[in-house]
Amino acid sequence: MREAVLLSPLPEVAPAADAVTAIADAMDVEIGLLIFPRLRLSRGEFERFVGLVREEHTRREQAAMPPERRHGGGRLAMAAFHPDAAPDLSKPSRLVPFLRRTPDPTIQLVRLSALDRVRANDPAHGTGVVDLRTLDLAAFLATPPQPPIHERIAAHNLDTVSGLGADAVAALLADIRRDRDATYAALGEAPPA
Numbered sequence: 001m002r003e004a005v006l007l008s009p010l011p012e013v014a015p016a017a018d019a020v021t022a023i024a025d026a027m028d029v030e031i032g033l034l035i036f037p038r039l040r041l042s043r044g045e046f047e048r049f050v051g052l053v054r055e056e057h058t059r060r061e062q063a064a065m066p067p068e069r070r071h072g073g074g075r076l077a078m079a080a081f082h083p084d085a086a087p088d089l090s091k092p093s094r095l096v097p098f099l100r101r102t103p104d105p106t107i108q109l110v111r112l113s114a115l116d117r118v119r120a121n122d123p124a125h126g127t128g129v130v131d132l133r134t135l136d137l138a139a140f141l142a143t144p145p146q147p148p149i150h151e152r153i154a155a156h157n158l159d160t161v162s163g164l165g166a167d168a169v170a171a172l173l174a175d176i177r178r179d180r181d182a183t184y185a186a187l188g189e190a191p192p193a
Contacts (some may be wrong), residue, residue, distance in 0.1 A: 003035060006035070016053045018181045035104050075112055082102065083105070
């Protein structure tokens with residue numbers, strides 16, 4: 001894992017894409033975090049910024065490849081993490097932004113080869129081989145297919161937050177934010193609004 005802190009108060013795509021490239025080039029790094037402590041963007045604005053960084057990363061990766069290999073995206077998946085998101089327990093996928101709350105706007109980077117390894121061990125991903133001579137068709141048809149791993153994780157997260165109570169989880173996240181604000185104040189830095 002590697003972290004990079006980008007101190008500009010402006011959403012600058014090129015320096016962020018440079019940091020993404022540096023992490024992508026470090027083959028021993030599977031997870032990276034780009035942390036933007038001075039960036040003052042709403043969650044929606046930050047997600048749009050992450051989209052621009054993703055596009056620039058993909059453009060750079062494609063430009064560096066020979067034409068016959070230019071397909072798909074870059075070497076890293078990106079996800080936007082932001083300090084602001086209310087809990088939405090209406091369905092598992094709607095809870096994800098709340099669980100991605102961080103003290104500062106952050107881009108999480110995950111090497112695609114690491115995701116491929118996780119998916120390779122997931123019985124719900126890809127195809128399988130069935131020996132029709134030994135298949136119990138009734139049991140096979142009675143067993144519903146498993147959803148993909150990301151959907152199972154989201155459902156598990158929803159169950160966990162529902163069990164703990166969204167207010168209790170929100171209080172823990174608020175404590176982290178208060179600690180961040182106190183740390184920034186001690187350093188003479190104004191925390192994000």
